[in-house]
Amino acid sequence: MENNRNYFVAILLSVLVLIAWQFLYVSPKIERERLAAEALQAEQAAQAPAAGTGGAVTPGAVSGSAPGSDAAVPGTITQAAGLSREDVLAQTDRISIDTPSITGSINLSGARIDDVLLKEYRETIDPESPIITLFSPAAMANGYFAEVGFIADAQSGPAPGPNTVWTAAPGQTLTPTTPVTLTYDNGEGLVFTRVISVDEHSLFNFEDTITNTGDEAASVAGYGRVTRFFKPKTQGIYVLHEGLIGVVGEEGLQEIDYSDVEDTPVISVAKATAGWMGITDKYWAAALIPPQGSGFETRFAHFTDGRARYQSDFKSDAMAIAPGGSATSTTLVFAGAKQVPIIEGYQDQYNILNFDLMIDWGWFYFITKPMFWLIDYLYKLFGNFGLAILATTVVVKLIFFPLANKSYVSMANMKKVQPKLEELKAKHGDDKMALQQGMMELYKKEKINPVAGCWPVLLQIPVFFALYKVLYVTIEMRHAPFFGWIQDLSAPDPTSIFNLFGLLPYDVPTFLMIGIWPLIMGITMFIQMRMNPTPPDPTQAMIFTWMPVVFTFMLATFPAGLVIYWAWNNTLSVLQQGVIMKRQGAKIELWDNLRALFKPKNKTS
Numbered sequence: 001m002e003n004n005r006n007y008f009v010a011i012l013l014s015v016l017v018l019i020a021w022q023f024l025y026v027s028p029k030i031e032r033e034r035l036a037a038e039a040l041q042a043e044q045a046a047q048a049p050a051a052g053t054g055g056a057v058t059p060g061a062v063s064g065s066a067p068g069s070d071a072a073v074p075g076t077i078t079q080a081a082g083l084s085r086e087d088v089l090a091q092t093d094r095i096s097i098d099t100p101s102i103t104g105s106i107n108l109s110g111a112r113i114d115d116v117l118l119k120e121y122r123e124t125i126d127p128e129s130p131i132i133t134l135f136s137p138a139a140m141a142n143g144y145f146a147e148v149g150f151i152a153d154a155q156s157g158p159a160p161g162p163n164t165v166w167t168a169a170p171g172q173t174l175t176p177t178t179p180v181t182l183t184y185d186n187g188e189g190l191v192f193t194r195v196i197s198v199d200e201h202s203l204f205n206f207e208d209t210i211t212n213t214g215d216e217a218a219s220v221a222g223y224g225r226v227t228r229f230f231k232p233k234t235q236g237i238y239v240l241h242e243g244l245i246g247v248v249g250e251e252g253l254q255e256i257d258y259s260d261v262e263d264t265p266v267i268s269v270a271k272a273t274a275g276w277m278g279i280t281d282k283y284w285a286a287a288l289i290p291p292q293g294s295g296f297e298t299r300f301a302h303f304t305d306g307r308a309r310y311q312s313d314f315k316s317d318a319m320a321i322a323p324g325g326s327a328t329s330t331t332l333v334f335a336g337a338k339q340v341p342i343i344e345g346y347q348d349q350y351n352i353l354n355f356d357l358m359i360d361w362g363w364f365y366f367i368t369k370p371m372f373w374l375i376d377y378l379y380k381l382f383g384n385f386g387l388a389i390l391a392t393t394v395v396v397k398l399i400f401f402p403l404a405n406k407s408y409v410s411m412a413n414m415k416k417v418q419p420k421l422e423e424l425k426a427k428h429g430d431d432k433m434a435l436q437q438g439m440m441e442l443y444k445k446e447k448i449n450p451v452a453g454c455w456p457v458l459l460q461i462p463v464f465f466a467l468y469k470v471l472y473v474t475i476e477m478r479h480a481p482f483f484g485w486i487q488d489l490s491a492p493d494p495t496s497i498f499n500l501f502g503l504l505p506y507d508v509p510t511f512l513m514i515g516i517w518p519l520i521m522g523i524t525m526f527i528q529m530r531m532n533p534t535p536p537d538p539t540q541a542m543i544f545t546w547m548p549v550v551f552t553f554m555l556a557t558f559p560a561g562l563v564i565y566w567a568w569n570n571t572l573s574v575l576q577q578g579v580i581m582k583r584q585g586a587k588i589e590l591w592d593n594l595r596a597l598f599k600p601k602n603k604t605s
Contacts, residue, residue, distance in 0.1 A: 025419035088137045089115060094167070095180050096173045101201045101336060104135065104172065107145075110162040111182055111194060113204060114138060116335050118284070123477050125487050134284050134335060135233070143229040143309075144279075146286050146333045148206045148222070151315070156218035157188030166194065176200045189214020190321075202336025203346060209328045212321040219320055219408055222577055224288040225313035226278045233257050240473055244300040244312045245285075246277030247354040254300065258310060261302035270299040274353040277312040278334070283475040283552045285358050289332035290314045292351065323556075337475050340372060360473050367466040370508045372474055374542050381418050385489055386482030389467075393568045396463055397576070404573075416585065417446055464566070471559040482564065486517070489561035517563045522552030524570035530593040531577055 090457035094105040104115035123129045136142050152159035160166065166182035173181045179197035186192070187539070195207045212218045232242055244256035249272025256267060277298050278287030292295040295317040303309050319327045332350065338341075338359050347355035361368045374395060378388035397404070420442055428435040471477050477490045485495055493515025495501040498508045501516060526548040555563050581588050 002593070015307055039388075048493055076141050083112065083139075083354060085140065087134065088139050089478070090329070092137075093140075095168055097198065099200055099202075100176075100177050100200055101257055102134075106180075106196065107137065107464055108166050108168060108182070109142070110147050110149065110164060111160070111166050111196070111206075112138075112145050112147045113276075113333060113335060114143070118202075121283075121337060121475075121478070125481075132337075134262060134286070138229065141230065144227070144286070146204075146224070146288065146335060147228045148208075148224045148331045148333065150208075150210075150287075151221045151223055152186075152190070153219045153318075155216060156190060156220060157186045159186065159190070159220055160184045160192055174198055189216070190220070201339075201342050202334055204293075204333040204335065206331045206333065207328065208325055210321055211320070211326040217320060217322050220327070221318040222291070222331065223313060223333055224290060225311050225332070226286045226288060227309050228279055229309045231308045232281050236577060239362070239469065240282055242281050243279065244277075244310060245280045246275060246287075246298060246300070246312060247357055248275040248277065248298045249353075250271045253354065253357050253462075254298075256300040258302075260311060261300055265302050265304070267300045269300075271295050271297050276352055276355060277314060278358075279310065279312055280338070280358060280360075282473065283337060283478055285334065285336075285338050285359065287334040287355075288312070288314060289334070289350065289352055289355075291329045291331060292314055292353075300439040339475055340376070347496060347544045362465075362469045362471075362473075364462050364469065366467045367462055368469045369453045371463075371466050372470045372476075375470065384482065385477060385480040386486065386561065386564060389565050391488070391569050392467075393565055393572065397569070397572050404576065405580065418444060464562070467565055468558065468562050471561045477561065480561075482560065486560050486564075490559050492557050493563065510557065514552060515560075517560055518552050518556040521555060521567035521570065522548045522568050523565050524574065525551055526576070527590065528570050528574050530590050531574060531581075531588060 011528070089105065093108040094115070095108065097104045097106060101118065101120055103119055104188075106112065106115075107114050114135050114137045116133075118132040118134055121132040123132060124407045132599035133142075133147070135144050138145055149161045149164070151161070158164075164184055166184050167184050168180060172178070172180040174196060176197075176199055179195050182194040182196065184192040184194075189212055191211045191213060193211070195209075197204075197205045197207070210218075210220055233494045241255045241257070243258045244254075244261060246254045246269070248254060248269045251272065254277070261267060273295055274292050274300070275285050276289045277300070278285055282289075296314045297316050298312075301311045301313070303311065316329070319329070321327050331353075334346070340356075340359060344356050346352060351509050371392065375385065375388045375392050378391045379385050382388055382391065421439065424435060424438045424442065428438060435590060471490050479487075481487045484490055486493065492513060494513075494558055495515040496508045496513045497504055497519060498512045498514065521595050529544060529546060529547060555566065578588055578590075
């Protein structure tokens with residue numbers, strides 16, 4: 001009975017963790033997304049042009065000091081009310097962007113990347129749904145952009161900043177094979193030549209050459225900023241960081257929540273010579289990579305002057321440019337989906353410090369990353385992420401087979417010595433110390449580990465969390481189909497037993513969305529638990545009976561891929577435990593437990 005007690009304690013602990021998970025961020029996540037969707041609809045309705053308004057523009061000044069400087073980054077950004085995206089884009093001169101991954105345009109005012117759409121991703125699993133919009137002009141309610149500019153001292157004259165209109169040859173289109181060239185002459189001896197190139201994915205290269213044609217030395221510092229005027233609807237989920245992010249030299253990873261900069265409007269980080277900074281979402285990110293090897297200052301901020309906005313930015317050390325001389329700097333801008341191989345490829349290609357930390361692998365990163373690579377490798381073999389998850393479960397089972405095998409053997413031996421344990425209890429009665437001593441001697445003699453039964457359950461917990469993380473944060477799993485009704489392994493099973501899996505014409509509340517796969521998982525867990533004798537203690541017996549039901553309701557809101565993993569893992573565990581118990585000569589309690597469960601209870605008067 002000691003084995004059963006330890007077994008149920010382990011299960012109870014895992015249930016408590018899952019309950020906390022459910023109520024801390026799964027249920028709040030659903031509620032926040034619902035409220036965010038309602039708020040977005042209300043905001044869009046409010047911005048719709050009213051009759052006779054003519055699309056009035058509501059002004060809102062946007063300025064902000066560059067890091068480490070009292071000189072303000074100039075710029076007034078107004079929010080356009082009642083104008084469509086196309087109308088806003090048409091208000092400025094632009095250069096088109098066209099790559100295999102993204103489409104959009106660069107605003108010649110500030111040479112700002114503020115129009116980026118991701119060709120490879122859609123908002124829903126419907127192939128006709130709109131493609132994902134990442135960047136939008138600052139004049140829109142969902143304004144979001146990246147900008148690279150310069151700050152010059154008073155003697156050097158103006159430097160190109162947010163309001164600078166760069167000159168470009170007409171008809172240029174930025175593609176992976178055709179970079180574009182922009183120029184700006186400040187009229188006081190400095191000529192700025194900017195060559196913007198882009199790769200086939202989402203990395204922009206800003207190569208700036210500053211030529212001093214004047215008679216005096218000039219001092220020019222570069223800056224970059226990623227600015228956003230809204231928060232994503234999924235932000236605030238504890239399992240995932242969304243917000244301002246960066247890796248800054250020896251200071252390492254900086255994860256700044258939106259609430260952090262709302263409480264502390266400017267968070268500065270010590271000067272560094274390597275790193276990056278930006279803003280990250282669940283699946284997408286925008287990041288700046290300053291010139292590496294030279295000093296730069298970083299800050300994360302929330303400005304409330306004019307229109308409130310969030311900003312990650314840097315200011316590099318000033319470059320001294322002698323008369324007749326020139327200086328060149330290179331800044332990289334990432335704007336796209338956080339695909340694991342692409343992010344890690346950029347890290348290696350450009351020697352970007354810990355760029356892979358843009359993907360939130362979590363506390364169990366030492367399990368999460370290998371699990372992702374294993375699932376991704378198996379996906380390439382099978383062509384289906386669901387099958388890859390099933391195969392991964394088998395691999396994990398094989399890795400832990402020696403330990404699990406030893407645990408199940410110990411559990412089987414525990415069943416075989418139950419009569420001797422009952423004899424010890426009868427012999428020692430209420431003398432607990434003597435009983436414990438006798439039990440320890442019996443365990444030692446029979447080579448039994450009384451807590452071994454906990455290991456099969458405990459081993460699943462870190463793997464469970466790691467797989468949840470992989471399914472939740474990696475874009476490779478987004479909208480990945482399985483078979484039949486499961487068209488997105490990263491989303492919950494869309495069916496429910498309470499409307500007969502869609503046969504009845506009504507929707508059910510979220511907490512009643514108990515789909516087919518959660519039911520399968522609950523049944524396999526029920527069978528697994530009935531492989532062991534029902535404990536005589538009433539409390540333990542109640543846990544024994546209701547545990548599968550509790551897990552079914554809780555896991556119903558988890559990603560379908562995770563539920564499929566758990567159901568398949570339970571099935572393999574039942575088979576493994578049955579084979580081992582048979583080999584050890586221990587009785588398999590499954591059939592007796594099932595008969596006892598459905599056998600009519602004798603009534604006593």
